[in-house]
Amino acid sequence: MKSRRFLRLTIFILALAATAVYGYGRELHLTLDDAIAMARVQSVEAASALDELRAAYWEWRTFRADQLPELSFNATAPSYAKQYSSYMDENGEYSFVRTNTLQAHGELSVKQNIALTGGKVSLSSSLDFLRQLDGDKYNRFMTVPVALTLDQPLFGVNTMKWNRRIEPVRYSEAKAAFLSATEDVARLTVDYYFNLLMSMENVAIAEQNLENASLLYKVAQEKRAMGKISRNDLLQMELNEIEARSALTDTRSSLKAMMFKLRTFLGLGEDLEIVPVVPEAVPEADITYGDALERATANNKFMKSMLREQLEADYEVARAKGDLREINLFARIGYSGTDPEIGGAYGRLKSNELASVGFSIPLVDWGKRRGKVKVAESRRRVSESRIRQETLNFNQELFILVERFANQQAQLELSTRASEIAAQRYQTNVETYLIGMLSPLELNDSRTSKDSSRRDYVTQLYKFWTYWYQLRSLTLYDYSGRCDINADFEKLVKNM
Numbered sequence: 001m002k003s004r005r006f007l008r009l010t011i012f013i014l015a016l017a018a019t020a021v022y023g024y025g026r027e028l029h030l031t032l033d034d035a036i037a038m039a040r041v042q043s044v045e046a047a048s049a050l051d052e053l054r055a056a057y058w059e060w061r062t063f064r065a066d067q068l069p070e071l072s073f074n075a076t077a078p079s080y081a082k083q084y085s086s087y088m089d090e091n092g093e094y095s096f097v098r099t100n101t102l103q104a105h106g107e108l109s110v111k112q113n114i115a116l117t118g119g120k121v122s123l124s125s126s127l128d129f130l131r132q133l134d135g136d137k138y139n140r141f142m143t144v145p146v147a148l149t150l151d152q153p154l155f156g157v158n159t160m161k162w163n164r165r166i167e168p169v170r171y172s173e174a175k176a177a178f179l180s181a182t183e184d185v186a187r188l189t190v191d192y193y194f195n196l197l198m199s200m201e202n203v204a205i206a207e208q209n210l211e212n213a214s215l216l217y218k219v220a221q222e223k224r225a226m227g228k229i230s231r232n233d234l235l236q237m238e239l240n241e242i243e244a245r246s247a248l249t250d251t252r253s254s255l256k257a258m259m260f261k262l263r264t265f266l267g268l269g270e271d272l273e274i275v276p277v278v279p280e281a282v283p284e285a286d287i288t289y290g291d292a293l294e295r296a297t298a299n300n301k302f303m304k305s306m307l308r309e310q311l312e313a314d315y316e317v318a319r320a321k322g323d324l325r326e327i328n329l330f331a332r333i334g335y336s337g338t339d340p341e342i343g344g345a346y347g348r349l350k351s352n353e354l355a356s357v358g359f360s361i362p363l364v365d366w367g368k369r370r371g372k373v374k375v376a377e378s379r380r381r382v383s384e385s386r387i388r389q390e391t392l393n394f395n396q397e398l399f400i401l402v403e404r405f406a407n408q409q410a411q412l413e414l415s416t417r418a419s420e421i422a423a424q425r426y427q428t429n430v431e432t433y434l435i436g437m438l439s440p441l442e443l444n445d446s447r448t449s450k451d452s453s454r455r456d457y458v459t460q461l462y463k464f465w466t467y468w469y470q471l472r473s474l475t476l477y478d479y480s481g482r483c484d485i486n487a488d489f490e491k492l493v494k495n496m
Helices: 002-022 032-042 044-066 159-225 231-266 289-299 301-322 342-347 368-434 440-475 489-494
Strands: 027-030 070-088 094-113 120-132 138-154 273-276 326-339 349-360
Touching: 032 044, 032 159, 032 231, 044 159, 044 489, 138 342, 159 231, 159 273, 159 301, 159 368, 159 440, 231 273, 289 301, 289 368, 289 440, 301 368, 326 342, 368 440
Parallel strands: 027 273
Antiparallel strands: 070 094, 094 120, 120 138, 138 326, 326 349
């Protein structure tokens, strides 16, 4: 289904490009589906949604990279120092000595975050070189062929563990937000499209009314010449023609404005005349509130956002509790060697071990850290209350939308039939008036009814498609195709 849509859009864009190149066929008959397909690719709103998706994608990639080993190389080559440095002799007396040295350092390390404990482990190998340039000149090498280091916070919050819970939800929320944004682009396209369509319908109605008014005025002039109608009736027919001309001028001006807006939204050239096609066929769908709520709960960005905010509130409480005391374990084991020759530095190895436990426990802080815990817990309760209220509001909005959509399908059927009846009635009344069996007031009434019915039909179509894409945006479900709305996010990001 997606491939067919893509092929259709590609053919449409190529045809549009050919029109621009060869300079003919400036009138473009545009369906609603084609307009939506173009808007999802070319509109500014679609580009903005893609940019937000890209930012979220790289945040997700950064998070995943934090879970993988990091290989790094650090070096200082060279480091030159010619200066006085303090020196303490064996009697504990200080003096200053002159140094003139050249040093170099290199270290290769592999670091890995430990998601289970929140610590970090690293395996490293380093080489240091020192050359004395004054006096008794000599070289010295120090090596650490292998060293294993562990840096582990104890009793504190495990930030990595919380990130593993929060970040997947955040990225899932971003993907749902992108899909909803594409459906919102479609809904916005419906607004622009039907504004133009209504303007074009108004022009067509005004042109037809002017044509009929001119014909009736000519007939009235002939009847007046034969004394079959009063002067008042003749003046009424003339007034109808003048009003019809004025209405046509207004509707044409409005049409130009609406066409400019749609062209700008779709990124089309200003010399292109868009002719919107009335979308007579509409999808049929029996949507219940329970089904829509189930889809929205599984797919909608709002539900994912609520879950993320709850997790973040829980994390803030855990972090505040972890800050009540700080205890860190640092341990390092390995081997090292030193020698005037680099080979000897690797051959005469000795154990190199270091372990330390540092802690910070406040004895008297006047309740500051406990207060932070209480603040975090209070904010979590506020967040929970707000989430419950927003969930109720969301469910209510969805329920109302489902009811409106169900009612709109019936309203559309009724307005379709009403428009057909009004058009037939007006045409019959025109013929009846021409043979002198209908008054001008009755004719005007039937014309007004016909125009109103046609406008109401277009309005009901507009409401139907608006509700349709609102439901798609909230549920992220295609009720016509019976499948979830999805996208190849990796391909979308890589194509940007």
